[in-house]
Amino acid sequence: MLPILxxxxxxxxxxxxxxxxxxxxxxxxxxxxxxxxxxxAATGIVWTIGAALGATADNGWxxxxxxxxxxxxxxxxxxxxxxxxxxxxxxxxxxxQAIKRA
Numbered sequence: 056m057l058p059i060l061x062x063x064x065x066x067x068x069x070x071x072x073x074x075x076x077x078x079x080x081x082x083x084x085x086x087x088x089x090x091x092x093x094x095x096a097a098t099g100i101v102w103t104i105g106a107a108l109g110a111t112a113d114n115g116w117x118x119x120x121x122x123x124x125x126x127x128x129x130x131x132x133x134x135x136x137x138x139x140x141x142x143x144x145x146x147x148x149x150x151x152q153a154i155k156r157a
Contacts, residue, residue, distance in 0.1 A: 060112050061102050068098030068125030075129035084137040093132060094125035 072094025076085065101124040102117065110117040 061099055064102050064121045065095040065099045069095040071125040072129045079133045084140050085132060090129055090132060094129045097124040097128040
């Protein structure tokens with residue numbers, strides 16, 4: 056298998072991530088490149104693991120698993136990140152207000 060072949064599913068994963076960034080709510084909490092890069096990374100990791108286990112590029116399950124990984128990562132990011140960022144912002148605001156009062 057050609058090592059450069061991993062780029063094709065990674066580009067497809069990045070496309071899934073980019074679509075998710077604009078179609079899912081909460082994008083104001085997520086940076087522009089986080090969705091596509093995280094989805095591409097998930098696709099690349101699953102593809103590499105599948106290839107190491109002996110799957111070839113003509114294996115449909117390898118493609119499906121790689122692209123499902125991109126979709127899962129793209130769906131999880133807007134669910135997890137806004138809550139964590141809002142909590143971090145509230146903590147930081149409390150610290151700033153404590154410094155101002157002192």
